[in-house]
Amino acid sequence: MASARRSCRNNPDVFCYICGQYTLSGDRKNITGFVKRAYGAYFKVKLGDQDKSWAPHTVCKTCVEYLRRWTKGAKTSLKFGIPMVWREPFDHASDCYFCASILWHQPEESAQPPVPPTFHLPAVHWLTAKKFLYQRSQSFRQADDEATSTDERGYTEEEYEAQDSPAALFTM
Known part of the structure; x- marks a missing residue:
């Protein structure tokens, strides 16, 4: 399907591999060894x-910071407990996540983004699974990736935790 991919005018690298969100250039990070290991340990894939x-x-940056704090x-x-699942598009006109997502960001579009059938969006933990138990791995080291103290929005740890609660969805 290389020809289908070439017909897309949007760059897939403006989207986060983990959450699938469109990201501005200042909020993007390259996938490092730390990200690969933390992703594998967290999602078991x-x-x-x-x-x-x-x-x-x-x-x-938000996904990297969440992975760093988790480790x-x-x-x-x-x-979310299930990351974005990427699949090669079957048909560019009707099955391209990048074009559908970019178009949805236009103000005149409807309230729900179109989701091509080959993509599975991240699923929130409390909707899809019981309490997620975690283990920290000794293989993670702070030197593997550059350290950051806050994300681009300047959230504190308490604000992160408040965002994770199911009640936070109903108060917005």
Whole structure:
């Protein structure tokens, strides 16, 4: 399906590989060894498709920060238990996640983004699974990735935890 991918005018690297969100250039990070190991330990699957042109090759700062906090034990989970599942599009016109997502960001579009059938969006923990138990691995070291103290929005640890609670969804 290389021809289908070439017909897409949108760059997949403006999306986060983990959560699938569109990210601005200042919020993007390259996928490092730390991200690959933390992703594998958290989701129990290998971070793949990095040799494919149709898959994103970047992650957002928020996902990296959540993974970093999880490996240090400061967070018990990410916002979702199942990451974005990437698949090669069958048909560019009707099955391209990147084009559908970019179009949805236009103001005149409807309230729900179109989701191509080959993509599975991240699923929130408390909707899909029981309490997520975690283990910190000794293989994670702070030197594997550059350290950051806050995310791009400047959230504190308490604000992160408040965002993770089911009640937070009903108060917005």
